[in-house]
Amino acid sequence: MHPLVAALAALAVAAPLAAPTAAGPAHAGPAAQPPAPSAAPAPVASPGPAAPAALRPSTEPAPAPAAPTTEEPPAAPRAYSIEQISFRGLERVHEWAARRHLTVGEGQILEDQRVLVSRLRLLQLGWFSSVETRVEKGSARGQVVLVFEVVERNTLLVTDLVLGSTGPQAFYGGLGLSQQNFLGQGLAVGGAFVYGGAPAGRPADPARFAARASFDAPDVSLGRYRLVAGVSGLLVRGEELTCPEADCQGYGGRYGDAPRLRYQRVGGEARVGVRPGPFERLTAAWRLERLSGAFLPGDGAPFGALPILRDGRSLLSALSVTWEYDDRDDLFLPSEGLLAVAQVALSSRLLRSDYEYSRYALQLETGFGLLGRPLRLQGFVGVAQGDAPFFERFYPADLSYFAVGPALGRAMELNFSSDSRYAAFAAMAGAEYAVPLWGHGRFFQRGYLALGARTVWSSGALGGRRGAFSSWPLSLDAALRMDTPIGTFNASLGALLDNFL
Amino acid sequence: MLVALLLPWPARAAPRAGELPAEVSLKDGRIAARLDLSPALDPPLLRRLGNGLTNVVTLVVVLRPAEGGPPLAVSARVIEVLYDVWDEAFTVTVRDQEVPARRASVRDPAALSAMLAGQDLLDLGPAVALVDEPLVLEARLEVNPVSSELVQRTRELLSHPGSGGRPGAGSSSVIGAVAGYLLRHPGPGDDLVLLRSRVLPRPGSASP
Numbered sequence: 001m002h003p004l005v006a007a008l009a010a011l012a013v014a015a016p017l018a019a020p021t022a023a024g025p026a027h028a029g030p031a032a033q034p035p036a037p038s039a040a041p042a043p044v045a046s047p048g049p050a051a052p053a054a055l056r057p058s059t060e061p062a063p064a065p066a067a068p069t070t071e072e073p074p075a076a077p078r079a080y081s082i083e084q085i086s087f088r089g090l091e092r093v094h095e096w097a098a099r100r101h102l103t104v105g106e107g108q109i110l111e112d113q114r115v116l117v118s119r120l121r122l123l124q125l126g127w128f129s130s131v132e133t134r135v136e137k138g139s140a141r142g143q144v145v146l147v148f149e150v151v152e153r154n155t156l157l158v159t160d161l162v163l164g165s166t167g168p169q170a171f172y173g174g175l176g177l178s179q180q181n182f183l184g185q186g187l188a189v190g191g192a193f194v195y196g197g198a199p200a201g202r203p204a205d206p207a208r209f210a211a212r213a214s215f216d217a218p219d220v221s222l223g224r225y226r227l228v229a230g231v232s233g234l235l236v237r238g239e240e241l242t243c244p245e246a247d248c249q250g251y252g253g254r255y256g257d258a259p260r261l262r263y264q265r266v267g268g269e270a271r272v273g274v275r276p277g278p279f280e281r282l283t284a285a286w287r288l289e290r291l292s293g294a295f296l297p298g299d300g301a302p303f304g305a306l307p308i309l310r311d312g313r314s315l316l317s318a319l320s321v322t323w324e325y326d327d328r329d330d331l332f333l334p335s336e337g338l339l340a341v342a343q344v345a346l347s348s349r350l351l352r353s354d355y356e357y358s359r360y361a362l363q364l365e366t367g368f369g370l371l372g373r374p375l376r377l378q379g380f381v382g383v384a385q386g387d388a389p390f391f392e393r394f395y396p397a398d399l400s401y402f403a404v405g406p407a408l409g410r411a412m413e414l415n416f417s418s419d420s421r422y423a424a425f426a427a428m429a430g431a432e433y434a435v436p437l438w439g440h441g442r443f444f445q446r447g448y449l450a451l452g453a454r455t456v457w458s459s460g461a462l463g464g465r466r467g468a469f470s471s472w473p474l475s476l477d478a479a480l481r482m483d484t485p486i487g488t489f490n491a492s493l494g495a496l497l498d499n500f501l
Numbered sequence: 502m503l504v505a506l507l508l509p510w511p512a513r514a515a516p517r518a519g520e521l522p523a524e525v526s527l528k529d530g531r532i533a534a535r536l537d538l539s540p541a542l543d544p545p546l547l548r549r550l551g552n553g554l555t556n557v558v559t560l561v562v563v564l565r566p567a568e569g570g571p572p573l574a575v576s577a578r579v580i581e582v583l584y585d586v587w588d589e590a591f592t593v594t595v596r597d598q599e600v601p602a603r604r605a606s607v608r609d610p611a612a613l614s615a616m617l618a619g620q621d622l623l624d625l626g627p628a629v630a631l632v633d634e635p636l637v638l639e640a641r642l643e644v645n646p647v648s649s650e651l652v653q654r655t656r657e658l659l660s661h662p663g664s665g666g667r668p669g670a671g672s673s674s675v676i677g678a679v680a681g682y683l684l685r686h687p688g689p690g691d692d693l694v695l696l697r698s699r700v701l702p703r704p705g706s707a708s709p
Contacts, residue, residue: 112554115554116645116651117651117654120647120651120652121655134554135552135554136553136586329652329656
């Protein structure tokens with residue numbers, strides 16, 4: 001018997017449906033009209049317009065009894081030894097950086113499951129668009145070479161893209177970039193800036209701008225410990241209007257005459273941490289900033305409460321501890337999992353700081369499916385005690401989709417609105433429902449419509465009355481979010497509306 | 502961003518689709534199906550099956566009314582394919598509810614393709630489930646499916662500490678960008694083929 005026939009016969013699970021032919025393939029039937037594949041005939045429906053199936057009415061003679069089916073003993077497991085692990089397709093990524101994430105090693109016995117896990121771990125680094133594995137003969141029988149064939153992907157992302165216009169600032173914009181695999185070693189380098197130019201009505205004044213840069217090593221192996229380390233720098237030059245009313249209506253649009261606090265922040269942060277688990281990170285950071293503040297009374301008219309900042313030069317030195325947990329299944333469109341970020345920051349004269357305060361923040365987000373689509377619940381609570389500078393407090397408009405009033409969400413902690421009311425306490429609760437729109441684009445690879453609602457409660461002082469940053473307690477949003485090879489983009493109606501309200 | 506739009510980005514993988522040559526019949530009061538999976542067995546897939554590692558091919562066959570509606574019958578089969586680089590032979594193991602395990606060995610990819618293409622006599626269940634209308638067979642062929650549990654085990658927190666900003670600090674604009682993360686878990690479209698047969702008459706009814 002032809003070996004192929006023998007192999008096919010071994011796969012037969014019951015008696016053939018048609019009258020069996022002795023020498024032909026087990027599954028050929030007399031009424032079948034197959035467009036046979038190249039290797040062997042197979043039973044297929046006729047390709048005619050009605051595509052009739054072969055019918056087997058019960059009046060046909062009973063087919064021959066099925067061959068007895070018995071479970072075959074399992075095949076003896078292979079015991080090939082991995083002589084060498086080879087990577088092919090690496091251009092920017094260093095091989096040692098990729099090897100760190102493998103669960104197989106040279107000299108070990110080849111196990112399919114561990115190879116699969118290694119492949120998944122490489123894919124989930126985000127460095128490769130494709131990872132394929134295969135085995136080749138080694139130098140001697142029993143030895144194999146395990147090959148990982150990879151295709152690198154772009155790791156330069158857009159992290160910020162800011163455009164806006166307000167009364168006090170006719171136009172401002174900004175851009176942020178992040179290289180997620182710097183030098184091919186899994187390091188991260190990022191930078192961002194926002195620029196607004198001179199304030200409205202004061203062309204001779206210094207421009208408002210903010211810039212930050214960061215460097216992070218998110219996974220440093222030290223023995224059996226996995227550490228996190230990073231540094232960042234910050235330069236902010238801004239102004240906070242201090243009109244008696246939040247919208248500076250007394251100045252009739254002449255924002256150049258309004259009183260203001262002009263300030264500058266120059267500093268940086270160093271952080272180090274550990275990874276207690278695959279989805280956790282615990283970091284401690286020390287932040288040092290040189291501050292300068294100057295109150296400009298404008299045209300001499302009355303002014304409102306000044307944002308908290310020492311006049312002249314001052315120093316801010318603060319320690320913070322941050323715990324992060326994130327096991328969401330998809331950071332672009334999560335349908336399950338939890339995001340939790342808890343942070344405590346302390347500043348004291350013990351740290352040579354001119355400010356004595358503590359700051360607490362907790363952010364939560366969880367997702368689950370509702371009617372087959374992802375629903376995210378979001379929450380935030382923040383408390384600032386003591387004489388925290390205004391930028392260490394909470395700006396309620398940052399937490400809502402829009403504010404009915406002059407407040408506008410800040411850009412890189414720069415406030416371009418006329419509302420300079422910061423809160424000592426802020427809480428936000430919200431929900432966002434996602435309607436997936438497409439999933440297999442070329443540049444716009446995935447997209448969904450996000451329908452969200454948030455409510456924010458804030459107070460200028462702990463235990464104080466609710467602040468009125470918005471005359472509406474609720475903010476809504478409809479946003480188109482798109483996942484692209486260079487980052488995630490968000491076209492938000494709420495943000496657009498915020499510029500006009 | 503305009504420059505980025507002009508670059509030739511590779512498309513995210515979508516499941517392959519094709520027509521499924523198939524026939525449905527009745528045997529001893531049960532629905533049986535014969536399939537030809539050759540439309541799914543393209544050269545890249547056959548090369549992957551010969552990678553020297555154990556490849557698991559899951560085949561799920563669904564019988565449903567041609568006009569739409571819930572499935573009438575379902576059957577599943579798991580096929581393991583292992584190419585031994587030293588023996589230079591394929592070992593194919595088939596498991597389904599009919600047969601716990603059947604094993605065969607072939608030498609060349611052509612024979613492997615022929616063996617995998619001819620999937621016959623899948624038991625789709627009792628004939629009482631059939632409705633009196635035309636039917637279609639749909640087959641889902643997935644190579645090395647990854648369970649969500651395994652993805653969960655291999656995932657890690659990858660966002661960098663400095664990328665997300667402080668909790669409570671926002672940045673909004675008309676065209677705003679939230680932090681772009683690179684976490685990508687293997688999607689089902691990587692090794693997935695969806696096949697659908699032409700309309701088939703109900704077994705036991707006259708052919709049109």
